[in-house]
Amino acid sequence: MAPGVDEEAAAIENKELPPSKPEAVKKVKPPKKDKPPQGPGKGEKGGAMKKETKLGLAVSKSEDFHEWYRLLVLEAELISTYSVSGCYVLRPWAYQLWEAIQTWFDGEIKKLGVKNAYFPMFLTKAALEKEKDHVEGFAAEVAWVTKAGSSELEEPIAIRPTSETIIYPLYSQWIRSHRDLPLKLNQWTNCVRWEFKDPRPFLRTREFLWQEGHTAFATKPEADREVRQILDLYAMIYQDLLAVPVTKGLKTEAEKFAGGLYTTTVEGFIPDTGRGIQAGTSHCLGQKFSKMFDIGFEAVDQQRQLCWQNSWGLSTRSLGIMIMVHGDDKGLRLPPRVAPTQIVIINIPNAKLSEEARTAMASKCSELEALLRQAGVRAECDLRENYSPPWKYNHWEVKGVPLRMEIGPRDMENGTVMLARRDGKAPKEPVKFDQLLLRVPQLLEEIQNSMYTSARTEYDSCIERATTLDEFKAALDRKHMVLAPWCNGLKQEDDLGKATKTAEAMGAKSLCIPFEQPELAEGTMCFYTGELAQNWTLFGRSY
Incomplete structure (x- = not known):
């Protein structure tokens, strides 16, 4: 339960999380208490709303994974830091x-x-x-x-x-x-x-x-x-x-x-x-x-x-x-089966819309939310008027909500909504009001399956077979797991960790002996010791 950590990673990851959210991610300040929230498209004096938006993460996952993760758990409102280090x-x-x-x-x-x-x-x-x-x-x-x-x-x-x-x-x-x-x-x-x-x-x-x-x-x-x-x-x-x-x-x-x-x-x-x-x-x-x-x-x-x-x-x-x-550069991506909110409903009024039309749009959003909840879908309306629609889109993308429903003036006229998938596997899809109870559960299941299929494909592509130590080290350098014939030696495993440790990375250790074993031909030798192999074992650097 307590795997080792290489020195460079430890140096990066030991940084304490800041008590507040990073300044690089812009936020819209809520209105002051002595002033009511302004309607969409209107400033304090009836002018156009400022085009302020909540951005995605300030650091790319591929460029600095550890900083990306640190920012993500804060920005997605998963954790807050605490006065006791490590808690x-x-x-x-x-x-x-x-x-x-x-x-x-x-x-x-x-x-x-x-x-x-x-x-x-x-x-x-x-x-x-x-x-x-x-x-x-x-x-x-x-x-x-x-x-x-x-x-x-x-x-x-x-x-x-x-x-x-x-x-x-x-x-x-x-x-x-x-x-x-x-x-x-x-x-x-x-x-x-x-x-x-x-x-x-x-x-x-x-x-x-x-x-x-x-x-x-x-x-x-x-x-x-x-x-x-x-x-x-x-x-x-x-x-x-x-x-x-x-x-x-x-x-x-x-x-x-x-x-x-x-x-x-x-x-x-x-x-x-x-x-x-x-x-x-x-x-x-x-x-x-x-x-x-x-x-x-x-x-x-x-x-x-x-x-x-x-x-x-x-x-x-x-x-x-x-x-x-x-997770990606926009934030979390949550599988629908565990997402606290499976679909968020966002209204898109404009400055020319009458108060009556805005009220009707908000009412329709609440009506659809209730219908979806009755059907077992975890739906939530975001009708806040002191945040722009783009800000709200990005807010819920950072939190990883699988589906977003958008309703604007034209949608109200046509009796439709636009559905946007957080997994990015398809363009926005128009759906009639009366088809939502059928289509939303279908889309959620499609997203769940798509997320697993994509992750499975990437996982399988990161497993290589090796029968020599040179092949083994090369696979590790490619940031892959290695499936190799192994003698099951206790001391030999400790020696292997030392032999594969570099100035940049920790040594390899066994992850498991998979229950699903490739055929081990009679007389197959351990890739490391040259002794008779007992099974195929999955190795890798680890957390």
Whole structure:
């Protein structure tokens, strides 16, 4: 969960986000409180409205990716900065995206018999350190409470970096018999890992939101089955909701969850930076934790046995991955299935329009908004008169709303609207009022599919095969992932990272052993060691 960062990237990304929005992005100031908003096309004395517009982002994604991302999360009103370094406020636009993921996934795990609970965020030092291999993976990131008011605590209390050592002592109390199994609990909560190197909104923050599932079974096949069920749900979140392609696979021994038996993962990729990113993990913990915490049960034959356990988690990092994959120089591009607003309705009056006509136009916008909402479309009207239509177009483009509906005087006469797609895959489309309830859902589904298809095509184009170290390095230099025959050596993977590190970039590491494996011919040798290869493994530089 804590991949390395090369020095140059760290130098760029460690910059704290500014407390206010950049001056390079022009804004229209709202009217002063003692003056009512002016109508479209009119200034304070009836003159023409100033042609002020909200611009897109001041930095191009292709020219300076890290600065582009920094500006985007601010301009799209996803976050605000906070007085504690490495912590950020999730504004409603971001939190609604997280709620869309939460609502879908929560429904799916409940179908599997999982129930939600909540466990305290504090744990004792003794509890945290009970499982040595486990705590070593988080030791540098654990935050400690040492004082209460002016009094020093007798013993420091840790804030959870993860909850295994909080939950499992209770499982040892709750599980007594095979009748108590399976036990399947999940919690939606926050987590604290005190990052120092590279704080970045959504991707690497000192506090983040996530869900963590903790389950116990009588047999290993039951645990194995659930590991893959959860991983499939994570893949669906990315591919079906966020329109982000991922690869499902098994983590190598070097990259698996500390203290676990094995780890499965969904791995994303950011083409603009040439880096893979761990998107969600589902772990089989085996019986190591159950032995450590005495989580056992009386089997049907009255013999005492240890439970088989799993843990699995997905965090708000998922939002960062979606932003980086789909965003462009105008701002966010949101997949319709998770967009808080799927279509924004904007009226386009002009200076010559009568007050009666302007009122009728606004009324029609509100009427269409209500009809769309009744049909299950998340629609929103923007009838603000103290902002020009171009400013509003750009405002909603930065926020990534999939569809924009425009209604002007001529549209009112013709009984039509103009629909503009945020994904830019088609020109504006005129649609009759009475066809909107049919056409808007169709367009939203087209946009969802188009976004995934485009991202999938780019993702697949960024995977190369290599059978020699020279081919491997050349693919990395092209900012690609590399699929290569691998010997599965633990030390060899560490050596490979050192061998592929350059002055400009971090070394490569394994992303996963994909479940979908190309044929591995008998006698195929590892591209790095020359030993017999065990499988094809996906490598890359990573976050």
